[in-house]
Structures are given as C-alpha cells and as structure tokens.
Amino acid sequence: MLSNDFSFPHTPLPRLTVAQEKILDYLVQHPDNVAYMSSAELAETLGMSNATVVRFSQHVGFKGYLDLQRHIRQEIKTRLNVPARVRKRPRHIGRPGDFLKTVLKSDRDNLSQTAERIPTDLFEAAVQAIHHHEEIWVLGLRSCHGAAHYFATNLGFLAKRVNLITLDAGTVWSRISPGLNPDALLVSITFPRYCQQTLDITSQFHRAGAGIIALTDSQTSPLARMGTYVFPLPFWVDSFFESNTAVVSFLNAVLAAVSFLDGPNTLSRLEALEKVWDENQVYNKDTSAALPSWA
Numbered sequence: 001m002l003s004n005d006f007s008f009p010h011t012p013l014p015r016l017t018v019a020q021e022k023i024l025d026y027l028v029q030h031p032d033n034v035a036y037m038s039s040a041e042l043a044e045t046l047g048m049s050n051a052t053v054v055r056f057s058q059h060v061g062f063k064g065y066l067d068l069q070r071h072i073r074q075e076i077k078t079r080l081n082v083p084a085r086v087r088k089r090p091r092h093i094g095r096p097g098d099f100l101k102t103v104l105k106s107d108r109d110n111l112s113q114t115a116e117r118i119p120t121d122l123f124e125a126a127v128q129a130i131h132h133h134e135e136i137w138v139l140g141l142r143s144c145h146g147a148a149h150y151f152a153t154n155l156g157f158l159a160k161r162v163n164l165i166t167l168d169a170g171t172v173w174s175r176i177s178p179g180l181n182p183d184a185l186l187v188s189i190t191f192p193r194y195c196q197q198t199l200d201i202t203s204q205f206h207r208a209g210a211g212i213i214a215l216t217d218s219q220t221s222p223l224a225r226m227g228t229y230v231f232p233l234p235f236w237v238d239s240f241f242e243s244n245t246a247v248v249s250f251l252n253a254v255l256a257a258v259s260f261l262d263g264p265n266t267l268s269r270l271e272a273l274e275k276v277w278d279e280n281q282v283y284n285k286d287t288s289a290a291l292p293s294w295a
Contacts, residue, residue: 009061016059019048023056027072032192035073036220039065107245110234114246117232126213126229127257133185135161137176137205140189141198147244148189151251157273158259158266165201176201182209189215189247190223191235202226215247 016024026046027034034042039057043050057068130136136155140148145166152164165176179186186205190198199222205212206226214227217235224230233246259266277283 013060016056019046019052020056020059022046022048023053024060031072031075032218033220035069036222036225041220103243107243110243110246111249113234114250118250122229122231123253124257126231127254127261129185129211129213129229130155130160130187130254130258131261133160133211135163135179135184137163137165137179137184137186137210139165139186139198139201141167141195144189144191144195144198144244144247147247147251148187150248151187151255154255155258158255158262158269167197172201173204176204179210180204180208184208184210185213186210187213187215188223188227190221191217191233192221194222199223215250 013024023042023046026042037045039053040050043053046053054065057063057065060068062068062071136152138148138152138155140146149164152162156162163176163179165172168175184205186202188198188202188205194216202212202214202223203226211228212226213229213231214223215231215233216223216227218224218232219230221232224232231250233250235243235246262269
C-alpha cells in the first residue's frame with residue numbers, strides 16, 4: 001500500500017468529483033494493481049468510463065494515464081528497495097525480541113489470506129496439470145530460489161522429471177530449449193520487485209504456448225499476465241526481506257495433492273527411494289539420539 005506521502009504533481013490535490021475520489025481510494029489501496037492495469041481495466045474494475053480514468057490522471061497533474069502509471073511504478077520501486085524498508089521499521093519495535101511475535105503474526109496473517117484467496121477448483125486444475133505432465137520445469141530466482149528448489153526436489157520424489165532452472169554461466173537458454181513447446185508445463189515464482197530474468201524466461205515458455213503455473217503477488221503482476229493458472233500469494237512481513245511462508249505452504253499443498261492423485265505409484269516410488277537412501281547411508285542411522293525421552 002502506498003503511504004500518505006505518495007506524491008502528485010499538483011499538491012495539494014485539487015477538488016475531486018465522487019468518481020475521482022473513488023479512483024484515488026483504489027490507487028492508494030491497490031497501487032500494485034494499478035501499476036500494471038490498463039486504463040480500460042481500471043475503469044472496468046471501478047465501474048466507470050475509460051475517459052473518467054484518463055481525466056483523473058490529468059486532473060491530478062499527469063500528462064495522461066501512462067504518465068500516472070509510470071509514476072506509481074517508480075513509487076513502488078522506492079517503497080520496495082531494501083534501505084526504504086529498513087527505514088520504515090514498525091513503531092512498536094523497540095528491541096530485537098519484538099520481531100518474534102511481529103513476524104510470526106505477519107506470517108500467520110499471510111497464511112490466512114492464502115487460504116481465503118485460493119479457489120479450490122483452480123487449485124485442483126493446477127494439480128491435475130502437474131499430475132498429467134511427466135516433465136515439469138520450475139523457475140524461481142533470487143529470493144524465490146529457495147522455494148523453487150524445495151518444490152523441485154520434493155516433486156522429483158514423485159517420479160516426475162523435474163528441471164530446476166538456474167542461471168549457470170549463460171547456458172540457461174540452451175538448457176530450456178527442449179521445454180519451449182505447447183506440451184511443456186512451467187511453475188514460475190516471482191514477487192515485487194519482480195526478477196527480470198524470471199519474467200524473460202517465463203515469456204519464452206509463454207510464447208511457445210506452454211502451460212504456466214504462476215505464483216506471484218496479484219492478478220495484475222507481470223508474471224500473472226502470462227499465467228495459465230495464477231495464484232496471488234501474500235509475502236509482506238515487517239522487515240527488509242519478503243516472506244516465503246505462504247509460498248512454501250502453498251507448494252506443500254500442491255505436493256500433497258499430487259501425491260494423492262498418484263496413489264500407489266507415490267508409495268512404491270518413496271519405498272524405492274528409502275531403500276536407496278538406506279543403502280547409501282544418506283541419513284544418520286543413530287536413531288536413538290533422535291528419540292524422545294519417553295520412547
């Protein structure tokens with residue numbers, strides 16, 4: 001959400017009509033949406049004409065809607081940069097220990113929002129798509145790489161051929177070329193400020209006609225516009241970093257659902273893996289150290 005110090009060329013703002021007040025309220029409450037919506041999309045969302053949206057942009061001092069939109073994007077970038085987020089530390093934080101409850105509460109709220117936002121039928125459609133594809137591509141760079149790696153690793157346990165896309169010395173384009181076709185399925189993850197390389201790679205899959213499961217922050221993000229199945233997930237916490245809690249929890253649900261659909265195949269695959277892990281001593285065999293005192 002933009003703060004009250006969001007700047008307009010005309011300050012203070014001129015008198016606004018009822019419709020213009022409605023636009024301003026939506027802009028302040030949903031700047032991330034407005035940053036990537038066309039004027040026609042914003043007008044349709046608010047139930048007014050496209051001309052009203054354009055006139056509002058000019059009325060508050062911009063050349064037009066595109067000029068307003070560029071300004072909002074710049075404001076968002078400023079709000080999202082690391083130093084700015086550190087400076088906006090919550091007022092109730094007085095000592096390091098205060099972050100424990102604050103961050104845990106933020107993550108709890110993020111999980112609650114996720115449960116409320118995701119339509120069950122859309123979730124099931126995405127799970128079915130994964131279930132019916134033997135080969136899956138997974139993409140998440142920078143702060144999203146951990147979630148992508150976690151998902152790819154566990155999905156591989158379910159007898160899927162999983163390709164985790166990484167940026168290794170410029171070889172990424174040759175490595176993804178086999179997946180650039182209409183039969184491919186890509187799980188792509190990015191959040192504001194939106195990693196440009198993630199968007200570029202996803203765009204290649206999109207142009208090839210591949211299915212795309214998009215995990216991002218809103219239906220109007222650059223990634224969402226390329227998605228076949230779009231899942232907006234909250235990611236804010238009171239710190240300089242983004243929280244992957246809702247993302248990982250959502251991916252856990254996807255893994256559980258895919259394993260449910262695979263049924264006996266999942267069980268036999270995991271039993272075979274356990275045998276290999278045991279033979280190669282992948283895990284510590286001193287189980288007594290892990291047992292609780294009452295065992």
